[in-house]
Amino acid sequence: MSAVSEAHVAEHSHDHSHSHEESFVSKYVFSQDHKMISKQFLITAVFMGIIAMALSIFFRLQLAWPGESFGILNYFLGDRWAPDGILDRNMYLSLVTIHGTIMVFFVLTGGLSGTFSNLLIPLQIGARDMASGFLNMLSYWFFLVSSVIMVSSLFIETGAAGGGWTVYPPLSALPQAMPGSGLGMTLWLISMSLFIVSSLLGGLNYIVTILNLRTKGMKMTRLPLTIWAFFITAVLGVLSFPVLFAAALLLIMDRSMGTSFYLSDIYVAGEALDPVGGSPILYQHLFWFLGHPEVYIVLLPALGISSEVIATNSRKPIFGYRAMIGSILAIGFLSFIVWGHHMFVTGMNPFLGSVFVFTTLLIAIPSAVKAFNYITTLWKGNLKFTPGMLFSIGLVSTFVTGGLTGIILADSALDINVHDTYFVVAHFHVVMGLSAIFGMFAGIYHWFPKMFGRMMNMKLGYVHFWLTIVGGYGVFVPMHFVGMAGAPRRYYQYTDYPMFEGLLNLNVLITIFAIGAALAQAIFLWNFFWSIFKGQKSVQNPWKSNTLEWTILNAAVGYL
């Protein structure tokens, strides 16, 4: 322990001696300071979020008013992808794919962990900075470069990847099969590979920092739940992202080196291809071995954030601290042995399917414990409704709602009929698009003062919350019914089927709510950027919280 603290001191003095002569570039651009890196992640993620949200509005317009002309589509997508303002069907698939990829990986993985793990880990465990500032900086730059590549793939001649965010081969492996599987897919794979590197560099750093750099007396069993959540998230990432990397690598080889890991017996574009003996299902196993832990990589930080925000604003300690840690550990462990629930109808052995049903439904138990613990924390508290608190309450509500539909999906016999329908889309949007995003908003409102030394406007925060939760539930609850009507996901339009005629009104309703919720984000953006520069100066501990980060003088953190 003493070696660590010595290193600690050395690092500190080193940092100090340079603090006066820091150039703009080393302070704001190639910064190795965890607080600056955290802001870089946040602002990048906010921009990525805006882009992904805009994409979703583009394709929602097509779903609500199929084949109708929209000037805005032509304006943004041009004559190539929206001739006469009508969305091209290949572009539809690309939009869906890039929307999903950006939201899951760039906003909710990179953005959420990158921002809050970086900001809070050192501050809440009483460390001077991350274990390696340099790796931390690299992590951000890999993230930024991969973000830029992902977004730029939208602008190429053949269009961005279009096989959905899961990019299943053979579709994604065969440029002949769809335009998006050409250069767009190559860029997707390059971008994701860089993203994985970023995420691993970040994750290793978080783990090492939490294990080694805790201040005296900060035992693991005294860590705030935020840190526990970030810790398990990082462990999940470090264990599962390499598997996605392997999957992507094999896909790259199948695409350009003539291997046949995922390909077999394929006749496409008028000719029989060489590969025999590969298995497309292998990819799915590898992908979901990451993919399921990934959904918890997205959700756990949000849960950690809300634990802290709810406890602080209830003026109570979080109820059942140890049970909460236990649940996080259980969820983390179980999330590695449930991936098959995404594959019930791939022809897998029914007995294997049964095993995955069992393990998946087990996850509902720690999830339920967490929900009840949140509710009990509210019980007999003295609640202050800050915007962060409201978003945290919204998180609990949507987590419960989405968890319950998860139980339906985990029941393989039921999944047969709802797999790949809008019911699944509704389920995961409630848990990710609402719950995890709410966690992110809660974190932003709550720690904004620590990040920027200023306060966000409270009233605007309220308006933002109320419009968002009403809009969000308004979008995703009706979507369950679309799914139960048997409507498959990733369809460009439903007008070719008499059985889906009745859904058109529902789709209009959903799109209107979606546009409303999207516009409401303008309030947030205004509030966020305005407050960075002009917001009221914050006091040291505005929420009267008792975690360590609030004991640091604002001036000592060095703000913008």
Place this chain on the structure above:
Amino acid sequence: MDKLILVLIIVLLVISVAQIAKMYQITGDLSKKREEDVSPTANKINANLLLLFMIGLFVAMIWQMIAFKDVLLPVAASEHGVLTDRLFNINWLILIPAFFIVNFLLFFFAWKYRYDKNRKALYLAHNNTLEMVWTIIPSIVLVFIIIYGLLTWNNIMDDPADDALYVELYSKQFDWTARYAGNDDVMGEANFSLISTQNPLGLITEETVKAKIDELNDEIAKLEKKLEEEIMPESKVKDTKDRIGMRTRQRARVINYLDSGINFSGALDDQVIRGEFHIPVGREVNFQIRSRDVIHSAYMPHFRAQMNAVPGMITQFKFVPTITTDSMRTVLGDEEFNYVLLCNKVCGSAHYNMQMDIIVDSPTDYQKWIDEQGTFAASIGIEIENSVADEEEVDDSEVEKDSKVAQTIK
């Protein structure tokens, strides 16, 4: 014009949102209030809004369950589908109350325990009994859900019955083809290397194998000639060579069939069906599902059935249809109604319109229909000895016995 108005509306909306935001901000600044002070009024308004939101959410939920009932799928048209629906309903009976109760507790507590400066929060760090209770109760409920679910799952995924009707569903971008085993009750074998315009399913018969070899010989010869005679850029040369290699390897695969001892006649009397396909009510149908290019998924929502079509493997799904198309039309009061097979795995640009109608017939209608369908042999211009098979067909019980034998051989 429309477009312009829409763009204008959106721009105006964004501007007005930003303006309102700005206004709020300025009023806040004027009042000199500190942002972190949640005023008792603001706190109370939000608490009330939470309660109101909960009521709104609950009402909206119940309203939707009633209002959207008509858009949901009609009664299950298969034997196991009835079980699936029952399981679905029982799960909902557990989950919907759970949704209401947990959300009620959440929002109600939030409202009830809103800040009051005269009250102190209760210090309550944990309570083992409580925590045991809400670990054990969900566990018990889940055990029930798991057991009931797995019983249904095993039932659905059970081995196909001996007298099941085998139907192949063959998928490609972007349509479906159905295939029936024909009089011999043997589904002929197939391979992707044999696919051609006449033989879209790549069925293996002596004729198709030979035709394919000829075709490949021609193609290879043509390519080699091109390589010799034409002056091409380097890349084109490499391309052509690659192509020759590919066709040569394909030819090797195909030639292997010649003396592989494979049953060449199995596919001859198979019936290849496009447009719509028929199945008889009350008899188990076992679908053999294949794909030639990318993953598709055979989704038949009215029968609560779905299975992926994966290139390189054959998957299967079986069910017993219970309601004929005619009866379903009467039930729904819709003369146009048809069961439909959809693609439910994204497979490219026209994924959204990769469908095939399914007709569920009475057994006699079905027999009539299937008898009218031409054989694969006929489609490639070969005569087959049909007289024996035809005679057999007269005696229904004979056929059934025979088909059982064929199944066991399989």
